[in-house]
Amino acid sequence: METEIVSEFLPFGRIYKDGRVERLTGTEIIPPSLDARNDVVSKDVVYSPDHNLSVRLFLPHKSTDNKLPLLIYIHGGAWIIESPFSPIYHNYVTEVVKSANCLAVSIQYRRAPEHPIPAAYEDSWSAIQWIFSHADGSGPEEWINEHADFNRVFIGGDSAGANMSHHMAMRASKEKLDPKIKGVAIVHPAFWGTDPVDEHDVQDAETRSGIAEVWEKIASPNSVNGTDDPLFNVVGSDSDFSGLGCEKVLVAVAGKDVFVRQGLGYAAKLEKSGWRGDVEVVVEEEEGHVFHLQNPDSESASRFFKKFVGFITGSSTDVM
Template sequence: MSENEIAKELLPLLRVYKDGRVDRLMGEDIVPPGDPKGVVLSKDVLYSPEANLSSRLYLPKNTNPGQKLPLLIYIHGGGFCIESAFSPTYHNHLNFLVPEANVIAVSVEYRRAPENILPAAYDDSWAAIKWAASHVNGNGPEEWLNSHADFDKVFVAGDSAGANITHQMGLRLAQEKLVGFHVQGLVLVHPYFWGVDRIGKEPEESVPKTITEGLWNVASPGSGFDDPLFNPVLDPKFAALGSARLLVFVAGNDILRDRGWLCFEELEKRGWKGKVEIMESEGEDHVFHLFNPTSENANRMLQKFVSFFNIQA
């Protein structure tokens, strides 16, 4: 076998070789904590010594001693394969979001495929949530969370694959109660859901479809596109979420748009007791707000985020 023999190529994202090596062609840059505008404090904190995984914490700089803020657990996207909590894309996003929403945030780093196939990303994200919950009595290992996190106002959010993970975290929160850790809402931004059968305006063949399916095959080999982790409406527990509210964002030009709408519609049909909302950004592509955060539609998303965090269930 040639050391350069390619097993799977998903341009422009990554290339996987038959000997197991991976070339990530995007989302590999990392930046240190910090905020050029000087309005957000951030630092990296180890949450899983076993897996040597850290999260990046964010706190508005003008927070007073002892002031309590809603806690946001944020889970990044990247098809389970690329990007990072420490990438410029997500560091900039949290620096932008945290002061606007006036929250303290934990941006979760998790193990990526194909080196660590699913359920690694789910397990790591759950470990990060439990680590955050270990601070509810004010005696956890991280002083920012002890001093400033309001555990009566917890939110879990993510985009793309991070939104997929967020939905799974909502199910786990319902099954495994974390005492004193009260999740008020979940936010799914352009969720990475799919299925075998085409729905709505999903194309039979296209480059975005090839990438959508190819990334899942890398992250969860052999499980198929109707795996309830990828097509969650097939999960009998789909609507058993451990939160009072859910907000879904979709983008009009995103191949994943119809899956976000299906999630919204199915929760309503199945009589979920919580409140579900959806917001569509017409004419926009997948996670456009990460790359053009000052656009009009990105600003509308931001304001919806902010209002969601500040309304009680």
């Protein structure tokens, strides 16, 4: 086996001379289970035979409701690591499904560097189209046909998944997805650009170049404008948010996250855009990037979890 390293993109992985990609984290997998775990059952269903891509479905085991809110989840991981089958995402979505009493569909997408952007975006949209093929109750997957309430559809994601959640909502409007999406949760979004969005944004040249390198050399080497690609530079670009295809948005940021000013800038841009929905911003000043996944038992993670569940159920922040 070829052992010469051509490129190293720590902490994510390495590329070898023979083209092999070694991921250093986010590779562990939990299998689905039709035996209830934490009162939730799960299974994997192929939505793209051409690319051998699946979604993982999560359903409350003892729900008495015939129709449930539908959460479409797009995982993070810098477009490079993790999957719906990773313990960190399987366990988190399980908890959300249990507490929100919802049906969740967690999307697998092709990852860089083997499949550079825009593959992840195209796959996510393909999965959403597949999910919405069930809106009239005649799709290929019985759980979605029987339990999904398409008047209560939410898209959510963290980091790279939050970035893609925004773009999926924009595309839903452009392509007139029907029924319309009710809400989108943008959690610690991976938005970036060549220049800081304000004087409080990251000024350190090494940090900025490090993030740019991941995008330009690994995730999206074909971007003509580098980090100013509108897919990445969502806040600083001249993109129009007024047509965002949902009724409400939850924007969550963490004070010690390098993306915090981008997230706050996103919420401000959305509010000024003429979009007619509701924007709610949640800030945890003393936490870092995706703290709620890294340390789910912390007090701040519990606080955000209640907010996220409440966003889906339409209840107050005191939901348990």
